[in-house]
Amino acid sequence: MRALNVAFEASARSLPLAERLADLAVDALIDEADLSPKPALVDRRSSGAHQDLHLGLMHASALSLWPAFKEMAEVAIEIGEIGQPLREAIGRIGRDGEVAMMRTTQGVNTHRGAIWALGLLVTAAALDPSDLSAAGLGLRAGCLALIEDRNLPVQHSHGAEVARKYGAMGAREQAQMGFPAVTQKGLPQLQRSRATGHGEQNARLDALLAIMTTLSDTCVLYRAGEHGLSTMQRGAQRVLDAGGSATLSGRRALHELDQQLLSLNASPGGAADLLAACLFIDCLEPALGDETRNV
Template structure:
């Protein structure tokens, strides 16, 4: 952590770009380490995937370390959106080189990259790195560009699924200031902490809250609207039955994981959002 001198009336920047980048990399590791996690790769198994495992994800996140730091630097300089986008494209190429062409973190490159830039901008604006300031910086500095980006027709599977089924795409979610992250995952994290949850159970509770809310286009790509409805129903059932506070919560989550694997469902958008809230937590933005 690096404290920087501030002008009178401004809050000193608490985190250097390198610290922000390191926190983003660790947040990706937090998401990977969580298990059971319906349909997704963890250190326990490969979930609904035949072409990747935890080692693939580790190679990918290590290849992205410098990217997150660079995005925080760009954000602190209030760089235009096209500079952020170029950095993301370069990072995606490094990811694919590290994984042999497998898409492990494309969504996280977009989402966590934007958050690293917004963290840098928040501090450059002289503001404390709270969740509210973080979201405001994203919308103030790049909101218009993100809105314009929504007009592009995505060639990616998630974007195509969003158009086909009338869902909110990752681009639209970002243009709205990441509402599922800031209006669902952040309150869910705080509520879980207030209930005494921590570690695996806290993250599991938040993950299911995200899955009950998010238009996860990765699920829709694999399972259509039926698959998305199944995922939401399972998430809501888990939460209504008491969530991660129950003794049997982990057993229940493993059964849901097995059902997702049987249907080949993979909630990658939920995983990205969990990584994002882990990043906010690691940088002290959740109180």
């Protein structure tokens, strides 16, 4: 079995950088979907607060985005610098990717926010594979997100509507600031929980909860308003204060949070997208490492 794994890893290393980045982005989306038990989100147990989603659909949606992520990485390598041409190229690719996703899901919005977040991070990684640190990726992604896409059509997304209504920082602002919910909350908690021996799945759940403690999740705001957002943030903090998802008291608090969010029909989809971004950043250096310096 080890020989097979070594052969697979060697084969993966021989792939072009753009394909490897697309693989890692899709893997991050699938790992996020599979993670259980997530509060009020689609996972291996159920569809959470969603009537139109299920785990198989999330997997199919993630796989449908592979060509878009690959093309974003390719155009980043080709253009080679942050600026208007690159911003508008990845904007176009992202919109095409969304069309492909919607075709796969028959019109269900599964990963629109993730296309934005992971698309920027894939592009940032391809621009400078010698610097795959969270700080470096966040800086490049943020600089790119700050550039106006002159070809962006007028959109009336739920996130934009909620951001205007509540003054909340939505997905666009998170990206423009370099994904602080990921770099300052999710990744540090992921590393802390691993260091305490909580196991990988519990560490990832704790990372999600850490993101939820401060995120103005526009998905929750849209479905359940400020009360729902407060319920999410305080409930997530209670789980972490109880010792995290690896402890009995933490699991009880997590179950309580799940039930509260389900009763409000509030799904923290924005936090889920940022967890996928967190998992993507986390895997880059181990998966690519110094090999990309020669790309």
